[in-house]
Amino acid sequence: AGATFISPFVGRLEDIGTDAYQLISDLREIIDFYGFDTEIIAASIRNTVHVENVAKRGAHIATIPDAVFDKMTKHPLTDSGLTQFMQDWKIFKGE
Numbered sequence: 001a002g003a004t005f006i007s008p009f010v011g012r013l014e015d016i017g018t019d020a021y022q023l024i025s026d027l028r029e030i031i032d033f034y035g036f037d038t039e040i041i042a043a044s045i046r047n048t049v050h051v052e053n054v055a056k057r058g059a060h061i062a063t064i065p066d067a068v069f070d071k072m073t074k075h076p077l078t079d080s081g082l083t084q085f086m087q088d089w090k091i092f093k094g095e
Contacts, residue, residue: 006038008042013044020042041059041062042059051064
């Protein structure tokens with residue numbers, strides 16, 4: 001019998017000087033090599049860099065706080081692009 005989930009706490013691991021990203025990479029390599037039906041849930045996510053790096057390292061899931069998730073959806077170019085799109089749409093519709 002194996003674990004359904006493994007949940008490394010990224011922020012807490014960093015607090016004690018452990019390379020959480022390498023741990024996730026190693027866990028993913030073991031899971032894939034042996035064909036385990038186990039998913040990695042990256043927890044203790046504190047910033048957008050954590051989200052990016054755990055995704056790159058192969059975490060299946062990340063528990064992302066609302067504040068971090070909000071930061072992931074905000075970008076000046078997204079805002080200006082949306083504004084331009086809405087202006088173009090109004091012109092297209094003849095407003």
